[in-house]
Amino acid sequence: xxxxxxxxxxxxxxxxxxxxxxxxxxxxxxxxxxxxxxxxxxxxxxxxxxxxxxxxxxxxxxxxxxxxxxxxxxxxxxxxxxxxxxxxxxxxxxxxxxxxxxxxxxxxxxxxxxxxxxxxxxxxxxxxxxxxxxxxxxxxxxxxxxxxxxxxxxxxxxxxxxxxxxxxxxxxxxxxxxxxxxxxxxxxxxxxxxxxxxxxxxxxxxxxxxxxxxxxxxxxxxxxxxxxxxxxxxxxxxxxxxxxxxxxxxxxxxxxxxxxxxxxxxxxxxxxxxxxxxxxxxxxxxxxxxxxxxxxxxxxxxxxxxxxxxxxxxxxxxxxxxxxxxxxxxxxxxxxxxxxxxxxxxxxxxxxxxxxxxx
Amino acid sequence: xxxxxxxxxxxxxxxxxxxxxxxxxxxxxxxxxxxxxxxxxxxxxxxxxxxxxxxxxxxxxxxxxxxxxxxxxxxxxxxxxxxxxxxxxxxxxxxxxxxxxxxxxxxxxxxxxxxxxxxxxxxxxxxxxxxxxxxxxxxxxxxxxxxxxxxxxxxxxxxxxxxxxxxxxxxxxxxxxxxxxxxxxxxxxxxxxxxxxxxxxxxxxxxxxxxxxxxxxxxxxxxxxxxxxxxxxxxxxxxxxxxxxxxxxxxxxxxxxxxxxxxxxxxxxxxxxxxxxxxxxxxxxxxxxxxxxxxxxxxxxxxxxxxxxxxxxxxxxxxxxxxxxxxxxxxxxxxxxxxxxxxxxxxxxxxxxxxxxxx
Numbered sequence: 219x220x221x222x223x224x225x226x227x228x229x230x231x232x233x234x235x236x237x238x239x240x241x242x243x244x245x246x247x248x249x250x251x252x253x254x255x256x257x258x259x260x261x262x263x264x265x266x267x268x269x270x271x272x273x274x275x276x277x278x279x280x281x282x283x284x285x286x287x288x289x290x291x292x293x294x295x296x297x298x299x300x301x302x303x304x305x306x307x308x309x310x311x312x313x314x315x316x317x318x319x320x321x322x323x324x325x326x327x328x329x330x331x332x333x334x335x336x337x338x339x340x341x342x343x344x345x346x347x348x349x350x351x352x353x354x355x356x357x358x359x360x361x362x363x364x365x366x367x368x369x370x371x372x373x374x375x376x377x378x379x380x381x382x383x384x385x386x387x388x389x390x391x392x393x394x395x396x397x398x399x400x401x402x403x404x405x406x407x408x409x410x411x412x413x414x415x416x417x418x419x420x421x422x423x424x425x426x427x428x429x430x431x432x433x434x435x436x437x438x439x440x441x442x443x444x445x446x447x448x449x450x451x452x453x454x455x456x457x458x459x460x461x462x463x464x465x466x467x468x469x470x471x472x473x474x475x476x477x478x479x480x481x482x483x484x485x486x487x488x489x490x491x492x493x494x495x496x497x498x499x500x501x502x503x504x505x506x507x508x509x510x511x512x513x514x515x516x517x518x519x520x521x522x523x524x525x526x527x528x529x530x531x532x533x534x535x536x537x538x539x540x541x542x543x544x545x546x547x548x549x550x551x552x553x554x555x556x557x558x559x560x561x562x563x564x565x566x567x568x569x570x571x572x573x574x575x576x577x
Numbered sequence: 578x579x580x581x582x583x584x585x586x587x588x589x590x591x592x593x594x595x596x597x598x599x600x601x602x603x604x605x606x607x608x609x610x611x612x613x614x615x616x617x618x619x620x621x622x623x624x625x626x627x628x629x630x631x632x633x634x635x636x637x638x639x640x641x642x643x644x645x646x647x648x649x650x651x652x653x654x655x656x657x658x659x660x661x662x663x664x665x666x667x668x669x670x671x672x673x674x675x676x677x678x679x680x681x682x683x684x685x686x687x688x689x690x691x692x693x694x695x696x697x698x699x700x701x702x703x704x705x706x707x708x709x710x711x712x713x714x715x716x717x718x719x720x721x722x723x724x725x726x727x728x729x730x731x732x733x734x735x736x737x738x739x740x741x742x743x744x745x746x747x748x749x750x751x752x753x754x755x756x757x758x759x760x761x762x763x764x765x766x767x768x769x770x771x772x773x774x775x776x777x778x779x780x781x782x783x784x785x786x787x788x789x790x791x792x793x794x795x796x797x798x799x800x801x802x803x804x805x806x807x808x809x810x811x812x813x814x815x816x817x818x819x820x821x822x823x824x825x826x827x828x829x830x831x832x833x834x835x836x837x838x839x840x841x842x843x844x845x846x847x848x849x850x851x852x853x854x855x856x857x858x859x860x861x862x863x864x865x866x867x868x869x870x871x872x873x874x875x876x877x878x879x880x881x882x883x884x885x886x887x888x889x890x891x892x893x894x895x896x897x898x899x900x901x902x903x904x905x906x907x908x909x910x911x912x913x914x915x916x917x918x919x920x921x922x923x924x925x926x927x928x929x930x931x932x933x934x935x936x
Contacts, residue, residue: 299781324712324781353683358811358843417781422658422683424780424815449818450864452717456783456819463814484717490864498860505809505849505857 225252225320226284226312227293230305233257233268233277235519236376236482240322240405241265241293243380245272247409253287254278256308270519281311291320295404299324299348310336318343322404324418347404348415356425360507361466363567365436366560369467369509370445373474373495375454375482378545379445380406382473382515382552385544387442389553398438400431402461406444417446417457424457428464440556443467449498450490451481459502466507469559471552472496475517476529493536513555514541584611584679585643585671586652589664592616592627592636594878595735595841599681599764600624600652602739604631606768612646613637615667629878640670650679654763658683658707669695677702681763683777706763707774715784719866720825722926724795725919728826728868729804732833732854734813734841737904738804739765741832741874741911744903746801748912757797759790761820765803776805776816783816787823799915802826808857809849810840818861825866828918830911831855834876835888852895872914873900 227245229238233255245252245265254276255265261279265272278284290312292305301309301323309319309327313336319327327333327344337344361367368386370379383399383406390397399406401413419427435441443465447454474492481487490498496511503509514533518526526543533541540555542548586604588597592614604611604624613635614624620638624631637643649671651664660668660682668678668686672695678686686692686703696703720726727745729738742758742765749756758765760772778786794800802824806813833851840846849857855870862868873892877885885902892900899914901907 324779355812358840358846417779419780420683420776421778421780421783421816421819422776422813425812449861452822452865453714453784454781455822455865456815457780459808459818460780460815463811481717487717494864498864501857501860502808505853506811506814 223251224287225289225291226254226256226278226281226287227252227291228305228308229255229257229269229293230308231257231259231302232294233260235270237296238269238293239376240295240408242269242271243405244291244293244408245269245275246381247384249275254284255293256281256284256290281315287317289318289320291408292323295322301325306332309333313337313340313342316340316342318345320345320347320408322347322408322415324348347407348418350415350419350427352414352419352423352427354426354430355423356429356464358425358429361429361432361436363468363563365438366440366556366563367432367443367465367467368440368469368471368512368556368559369443369462369465370471370473370515371458371462371499372445372448372472373450373489373492374478375447375451377473377475377478378515378517379473382471382544382549383442383444384409385549386471386552386556389549390440390442390556393553393557395557396439398435398441400435400441400443402428402431402444403446413444416461417454421456421460424460425464428461432465440560445473448481448495449502450495452484452487462499462503462509463506467503467509468563469512469556470499470503470509471513471515472499472511473515473517475520476526477520496537511537511539512559513552514539515552516541516543518543518546582610583646584648584650585613585615585637585640585646586611586650587664587667588614588616588628588652589667590616590618590661591653592619594629596655597628597652598735599654599767601628601630602764603650603652603767604628604634605740606743608634613643614652615640615643615649640674646676648677648679650767651682654681660684665691668692672696672699672701675699675701677704679704679706679767681706681767681774683707706766707777709774709778709786711773711778711782711786713785713789714782715788715823717784717788720788720791720795722827722922724797725799725915725922726791726802726824726826727799727828727830727871727915727918728802728821728824729830729832729874730817730821730858731804731807731831732809732848732851733837734806734810736832736834736837737874737876738832741830741903741908742801742803743768744908745830745911745915748908749799749801749915752912752916754916755798757794757800759794759800759802761787761790761803762805772803775820776813780815780819783819784823787820791824799919804832807840807854808861809854811843811846821858821862821868822865826862826868827922828871828915829858829862829868830872830874831858831870832874832876834879835885836879855896870896870898871918872911873898874911875900875902877902877905
């Protein structure tokens with residue numbers, strides 16, 4: 219993945235910000251590797267106008283318009299991760315042109331006989347980002363305190379946990395800290411070039427996979443660990459809890475979108491109040507490793523600037539915690555909060571006389 | 578599985594109650610289908626003496642001593658579910674004798690080239706109880722109230738959740754109710770002949786698999802849904818939460834073993850107090866479907882009768898809930914509690930004017 223340089227991102231029929239969130243994030247963080255979006259229903263428009271990222275990146279109507287491309291990346295993440303039927307011919311065309319195919323879907327390209335045969339004939343690679351062979355339970359012992367682990371969690375899926383993790387990690391690095399974004403989902407892995415597709419791990423091994431991801435990264439001083447789903451989501455809560463318990467965070471950043479009342483994909487299923495979610499996350503974390511919510515990331519994409527300022531003030535007043543909208547304001551307030559939180563954790567360690575060695 | 582009639586249960590080297598919990602439970606509930614345990618290190622003893630179930634069921638030292646057997650069932654459930662190396666030759670011997678092999682391990686027999694080749698040659702079946710093809714997310718909408726869903730949860734794994742579920746379901750049937758045990762683990766499936774091996778489902782689909790299991794069984798009036806792991810277990814909590822959210826129980830029976838201080842398999846990792854677990858379960862359930870702990874199942878296998886009575890009184894006093902040890906006392910108190918709880922749920926439904934239809 220990390221070696222791909224000329225990507226076309228397929229969003230055919232799904233070129234809007236939430237459905238095409240994989241496309242939007244890859245464009246946002248790997249802009250120089252992307253040559254176009256592909257959506258024949260939106261040809262001639264720009265990515266910035268359609269998916270809110272990529273500015274004037276062109277949307278082409280066929281692969282003929284992007285002859286220099288060497289990779290087709292499937293740019294959506296639908297519930298259950300199936301390949302849309304009408305995409306099959308587009309993928310086969312790309313294979314025939316000698317392009318590698320990168321997919322984050324649950325339906326693995328590499329288990330599809332037609333794609334496998336075509337790829338073999340064309341000599342191209344089928345890269346299934348979600349494929350994994352995680353088959354070990356967690357060791358389940360404390361992870362040590364030398365490496366500070368901050369984990370983004372949300373009131374729903376698709377509220378910006380990955381973006382917050384990346385932006386805060388980048389902000390910490392700009393502030394001179396040795397911080398690392400740890401990817402746990404297909405889009406994060408496409409951006410970082412490594413990580414663990416935790417929602418595709420067999421449930422007995424989810425905590426183990428998360429734990430191993432931390433052990434592989436704890437040479438850094440601070441980890442920003444991408445969260446998945448929501449502890450309250452009727453579909454994805456096991457993924458969320460496995461990450462929370464497996465990576466044993468010291469602190470949580472609670473992410474939410476203003477105006478999101480119902481769970482993504484579940485009309486009529488109301489999301490519990492943010493305060494209830496904060497309590498639920500802290501009580502769940504406490505069972506394995508205590509982790510307070512130490513900051514709140516607000517996603518204000520649906521509201522105007524003035525309303526966002528009002529909302530931030532309201533949340534600050536209710537939770538007495540740092541709040542920022544990393545999309546609008548940058549991550550500064552959360553970066554400062556993580557650095558202050560690290561000092562608190564260190565002071566607490568000294569008080570408790572904890573040796574805190576790395577495992 | 579349900580058609581097997583002459584089983585030998587392999588416990589070689591692991592013939593003690595916790596390691597051989599699969600063997601113990603199959604012997605307990607399918608006694609008439611079992612001809613012997615196989616453990617060359619314990620030959621000549623009885624199952625009752627070794628694993629606490631099966632009374633005078635013989636322990637044989639080789640398959641020569643059970644010539645009538647047609648099935649070899651692997652009788653352990655180790656962490657991670659690997660096949661012990663020294664068992665391979667025993668399994669190959671059984672295959673060569675024309676025996677079907679039934680396994681609940683994560684290491685599927687049907688993906689082991691040597692076993693597959695041997696089974697093909699001998700014309701026998703390799704049955705992997707944990708194998709599943711669950712690939713759909715949950716619908717995630719309310720399940721309705723006509724069918725009362727009671728779910729056993731625990732402070733740790735291996736504390737008796739399956740036995741409590743079976744015993745309470747049997748007790749309810751004896752009391753004239755239409756109750757059904759719903760199996761969610763390999764041993765439960767071996768006993769019931771059906772169910773879902775939830776800990777082997779890919780994490781994105783765990784809630785969906787649990788939900789489908791309920792939809793398939795809700796023609797019954799009362800379901801006793803087997804729990805897995807523990808919400809606090811550093812290895813298995815995602816499995817536990819996926820069941821809790823996917824099956825949307827009305828009420829929980831909290832199961833614990835007296836004297837169990839550390840998590841199964843994790844020396845030094847202390848189990849949180851029972852009251853903390855009760856709160857954590859109720860808060861987690863509330864996020865999707867409210868479910869109070871309506872009874873407590875005490876497992877007193879490590880303590881004397883007098884101490885067990887004292888412990889029950891202490892727990893009754895602390896939690897103000899029905900408590901029983903189904904192993905020692907039978908399930909009567911919990912059966913009565915479930916029937917009373919059903920009346921409460923019905924009364925609540927009438928008060929709320931809920932139509933409560935089945936989905």
